[in-house]
Amino acid sequence: MNYPSNPNPNSTDFPELFNFDDEFDPFQMIMDEISREDHSPSPTLSWTSSEKFVAPEVTSTLQTNLATSPSLEIGDKDGIKKRKRHKEDPIIHVFKTKSIEKYALDDGYKWRKYGKKPIRGSPFPRHYHKCSNPDCIVKKKIERDTSNPEYVLTTYEGTHTYSFSHSAP
DNA sequence: CGACTTTGACCGGCGC
DNA sequence: GCGCCGGTCAAAGTCG
Numbered sequence: 270m271n272y273p274s275n276p277n278p279n280s281t282d283f284p285e286l287f288n289f290d291d292e293f294d295p296f297q298m299i300m301d302e303i304s305r306e307d308h309s310p311s312p313t314l315s316w317t318s319s320e321k322f323v324a325p326e327v328t329s330t331l332q333t334n335l336a337t338s339p340s341l342e343i344g345d346k347d348g349i350k351k352r353k354r355h356k357e358d359p360i361i362h363v364f365k366t367k368s369i370e371k372y373a374l375d376d377g378y379k380w381r382k383y384g385k386k387p388i389r390g391s392p393f394p395r396h397y398h399k400c401s402n403p404d405c406i407v408k409k410k411i412e413r414d415t416s417n418p419e420y421v422l423t424t425y426e427g428t429h430t431y432s433f434s435h436s437a438p
Numbered sequence: 439c440g441a442c443t444t445t446g447a448c449c450g451g452c453g454c
Numbered sequence: 455g456c457g458c459c460g461g462t463c464a465a466a467g468t469c470g
Contacts, residue, residue: 382443384462397461401441410461 362425365414378402380409391415 384397393413400407407427414420 381441383464384460385443385445386460386462389459395460 360426360428364423364425366421366423378407388412393418 379401380398381401382396382398385394386397388395391412392415395410395412398409398411407425409426410424412422412424414422
């Protein structure tokens with residue numbers, strides 16, 4: 270079994286292993302695929318294929334989330350705090366994508382970049398993006414894999430609250 | 439002109 | 455308590 274490295278079927282980076290019709294939501298597919306997997310509790314990186322991986326802490330978080338709360342709520346219930354809450358345990362998915370030239374992968378959603386930071390221990394900066402949809406709180410972080418600079422690690426935080434659209438207006 | 443990117447400043451958590 | 459660091463904000467600049 271092979272897994273996609275990029276949730277966007279339209280991207281040229283996407284392996285020709287999957288064929289989607291226009292109704293298909295690749296992002297959801299990834300979520301489903303991950304949730305179906307039998308992740309091993311190995312302390313090392315949980316590679317499920319040559320392309321996709323889930324970091325160990327992500328795996329455990331993911332397992333917990335999926336086991337206890339399939340639709341974990343994200344955000345401020347109080348509406349008082351404006352900053353990020355570390356206590357929250359949002360759903361996080363990590364994708365490793367071979368992309369030498371591109372940082373931001375077209376996964377079908379519109380993203381707005383809101384920050385860039387040099388990361389200690391990595392020669393490459395990390396890029397921060399939010400979903401452009403104001404009702405959608407999904408964030409993603411993009412950074413290069415230090416051990417494989419031709420690969421890009423994309424960390425998705427949260428799930429999209431609206432339907433996937435290939436050609437968002 | 440609106441949406442997006444860039445970039446420095448700011449904030450809060452964490453370790454010492 | 456202090457400094458480091460990751461994450462976010464927001465003003466200014468850029469682009470279509």
